[in-house]
Amino acid sequence: MSATADDRPGFELPLLLLAGFRALIDELHAELARQGHPHARPVHGFAMQAIGPGGASASEVGRRLGVSKQAAGKTIDRLEEIGYAERVDDPADGRRKLVRLTPRGVDALTRSAAIFDRLRSHWAAALGADRLADLEDALRAMTGPTGLAVDTVSWLAT
Amino acid sequence: MSATADDRPGFELPLLLLAGFRALIDELHAELARQGHPHARPVHGFAMQAIGPGGASASEVGRRLGVSKQAAGKTIDRLEEIGYAERVDDPADGRRKLVRLTPRGVDALTRSAAIFDRLRSHWAAALGADRLADLEDALRAMTGPTGLAVDTVSWLAT
DNA sequence: GGACATCGTCAACCCGGTTTACTATTTCGA
DNA sequence: TCGAAATAGTAAACCGGGTTGACGATGTCC
Numbered sequence: 181m182s183a184t185a186d187d188r189p190g191f192e193l194p195l196l197l198l199a200g201f202r203a204l205i206d207e208l209h210a211e212l213a214r215q216g217h218p219h220a221r222p223v224h225g226f227a228m229q230a231i232g233p234g235g236a237s238a239s240e241v242g243r244r245l246g247v248s249k250q251a252a253g254k255t256i257d258r259l260e261e262i263g264y265a266e267r268v269d270d271p272a273d274g275r276r277k278l279v280r281l282t283p284r285g286v287d288a289l290t291r292s293a294a295i296f297d298r299l300r301s302h303w304a305a306a307l308g309a310d311r312l313a314d315l316e317d318a319l320r321a322m323t324g325p326t327g328l329a330v331d332t333v334s335w336l337a338t
Numbered sequence: 339m340s341a342t343a344d345d346r347p348g349f350e351l352p353l354l355l356l357a358g359f360r361a362l363i364d365e366l367h368a369e370l371a372r373q374g375h376p377h378a379r380p381v382h383g384f385a386m387q388a389i390g391p392g393g394a395s396a397s398e399v400g401r402r403l404g405v406s407k408q409a410a411g412k413t414i415d416r417l418e419e420i421g422y423a424e425r426v427d428d429p430a431d432g433r434r435k436l437v438r439l440t441p442r443g444v445d446a447l448t449r450s451a452a453i454f455d456r457l458r459s460h461w462a463a464a465l466g467a468d469r470l471a472d473l474e475d476a477l478r479a480m481t482g483p484t485g486l487a488v489d490t491v492s493w494l495a496t
Numbered sequence: 497g498g499a500c501a502t503c504g505t506c507a508a509c510c511c512g513g514t515t516t517a518c519t520a521t522t523t524c525g526a
Numbered sequence: 527t528c529g530a531a532a533t534a535g536t537a538a539a540c541c542g543g544g545t546t547g548a549c550g551a552t553g554t555c556c
Contacts, residue, residue, distance in 0.1 A: 188458070188471065189451070189454070190454030190455035190458035190459070191450070191454040193454070193461070193470075194363060194366075194454070196477035196481065197355050197356075197358045197359040197362070197477065198356075198359045199481040199484065200355045200477045200480060201352050201355040203481050204351060204352040205352060223542090223543080237504090239502075239503060239504080247544070247545090248544075248545065249503075249504075250504090250506090250546085251544055254542080254544085255542095258542085258543090270503095273503085273553070274553080275503040275553070276503060276504085277503080277504070293348070293349060296348030296349040297347065299351075300348035306480065311472065312351075313346065314469065315472075316346065316350065318470070319355065319357065320354060321464065321465065322461060323354065323357040323361050328357070381511095381512080396534075396535065396536095397534060405514090406514065407535075408514080408535090408536080409514075411536070416512090432520075432521050433520065433533065433535070434533090434534060434535085498555100499556085500555085500556100501553080502553075502554095503551085503552080504550095505549085506549080507546105507547090507548085507549105509545080509547105510545070510546105511542105512541105512543100513540100514540080518535105518537080519536090519537105520535085520536105521532100522531100522532080522534095523531085524531080525528100525531100526528095
């Protein structure tokens with residue numbers, strides 16, 4: 181009964197985690213498209229989360245996402261194009277431009293939250309609420325407090 | 339006791355799944371770098387898996403990864419540069435070039451498998467073997483047979 | 497007032513993906 | 527048998543998101 185003695189190959193675990201993530205994100209965006217947000221992309225959701233309800237500067241967004249301010253600026257450009265964010269001059273600091281979510285951006289975010297809640301309830305119905313809660317607890321235990329960080333998106337590309 | 343009544347917000351689940359995936363992949367590549375493979379990247383591992391021990395054509399690799407043959411060709415270029423794969427003319431078909439893993443590529447792959455096994459055993463030690471097995475079973479149930487597919491890598495970029 | 501830090505932006509580049517287009521080769525059927 | 531159709535590989539142009547380096551404009555602090 182060595183700790184490594186297990187009939188399951190280790191390479192499946194990451195694939196299953198990724199597949200679970202992908203399944204949820206795919207369903208989110210399919211439903212988001214149905215609800216009038218066909219242009220939303222995963223990276224946009226993370227960026228809007230980083231902007232937050234109170235707005236933020238491009239540099240702050242970059243820091244929160246763990247990318248350069250230039251990269252954040254490009255993503256914000258994109259968000260502006262599809263109408264989810266806007267830039268306004270910061271009256272208190274001539275260097276800063278405050279990035280704010282538009283009502284449409286807020287709508288996408290609140291819909292996303294509702295859809296995620298519904299998807300989780302589907303999982304709870306299929307697996308059992310306690311089993312799903314235990315799955316989350318286990319992942320939280322293995323990933324630590326960084327498990328809920330938002331700066332994990334861009335990392336795959338590296 | 340409605341199915342949607344749960345105190346946990348749904349948005350945490352995908353973040354935890356992604357964080358778990360990222361944690362495993364990060365540890366894999368840190369260990370791989372320590373073992374003499376500092377240039378390996380996640381996408382390369384998936385591509386080498388798609389090439390397989392027997393080799394494959396670029397088009398086959400593309401189909402297995404769910405990307406265009408051109409994209410597969412670029413990734414194979416990269417694998418060739420870092421010495422993990424090579425192209426040889428297929429004597430039986432003048433159009434095809436067989437992509438084969440080099441010994442170094444095979445070494446990276448076998449080391450990866452061993453590292454993944456070890457990482458899984460760490461998880462099993464921390465969580466309990468039965469709890470980890472149940473986590474995998476749950477994910478398998480929610481993702482279906484596609485849960486172990488390799489074609490999930492490039493999708494985030496979209 | 498001047499040195500230094502920060503903000504936003506531009507430019508050039510990398511990487512991995514796409515589509516379109518093309519040649520070379522093989523396969524298959526009339 | 528021979529010509530049409532399918533397939534393999536490659537190139538070119540583009541996109542999106544990432545990087546670094548540089549820059550002017552503005553704030554901050556001594």
